[in-house]
Amino acid sequence: LKIFTDFNCEYVYTDNNKDNRYSVTESVARSVNKESYNARRRIVLTKLFYPHGAQNLFKCNNCAKHSMYLGDFNINSVINRLSNFENELYKCPYCGAKVHAYDYDILAQSNFKIRNAYLEEIRISMNTELRHADKLFFIGYSLPFDDVDYLTLFKSLYNVKDVYVVLFKKGEPNEFVPADKINAMDFDEDLQQSISNYKKVFANKELFFNFAGFPNASNKILDIYKKTLI
Numbered sequence: 001l002k003i004f005t006d007f008n009c010e011y012v013y014t015d016n017n018k019d020n021r022y023s024v025t026e027s028v029a030r031s032v033n034k035e036s037y038n039a040r041r042r043i044v045l046t047k048l049f050y051p052h053g054a055q056n057l058f059k060c061n062n063c064a065k066h067s068m069y070l071g072d073f074n075i076n077s078v079i080n081r082l083s084n085f086e087n088e089l090y091k092c093p094y095c096g097a098k099v100h101a102y103d104y105d106i107l108a109q110s111n112f113k114i115r116n117a118y119l120e121e122i123r124i125s126m127n128t129e130l131r132h133a134d135k136l137f138f139i140g141y142s143l144p145f146d147d148v149d150y151l152t153l154f155k156s157l158y159n160v161k162d163v164y165v166v167l168f169k170k171g172e173p174n175e176f177v178p179a180d181k182i183n184a185m186d187f188d189e190d191l192q193q194s195i196s197n198y199k200k201v202f203a204n205k206e207l208f209f210n211f212a213g214f215p216n217a218s219n220k221i222l223d224i225y226k227k228t229l230i
Helices: 026-032 075-082 117-130 148-155 189-201 218-229
Strands: 002-006 011-013 020-022 043-047 053-059 066-069 088-091 098-100 104-106 135-139 162-166 206-210
Touching (some): 135 218, 162 218
Parallel strands (some): 162 206
Antiparallel strands (some): 011 020, 053 066
């Protein structure tokens, strides 16, 4: 059994431009998992959505198609190549044109967002997946009240039953604790506000908090995820 991530973007690159990496998609996972191949489940596919884009998501200025650049799959190689916006990162796999550091595609966190057709498609796909989920995990997201479009979306998810939130306070145990057992006054002002926001938005859900931070809480998240596979 292998766990793969579908980045909703066809290509992922190495730094030397010699080896294009392809993400596993829903169609690939369904083919590999066919019972006719004596496999009920060989692949578990997790989907990663970038509704605001990412600094390693790039748009070719020539053919307008998107691709992802992850350097040598380590943070230092990405930082080094992005340190100069004039840098050529790689050749577009679709048309061969140069893709530069300044070609990254993000949706600025602003009240006056210019909708990007590609990112809007990712956003719609994400919304569709959320409406089929019965559990939500938030990792390091403060749920600010100025993010009105997402607050509206989360409040409308009647299918969701359980919500798990991972935030960070030094010295806190690595456990998911029910929201009604949390005393917000034990935390600083920012965390108090986040706790209050989650309780208001998910007032009718089973809400749990873990303040060990990420990746500390990763095993606890996986334990919950594994139970859904049984």
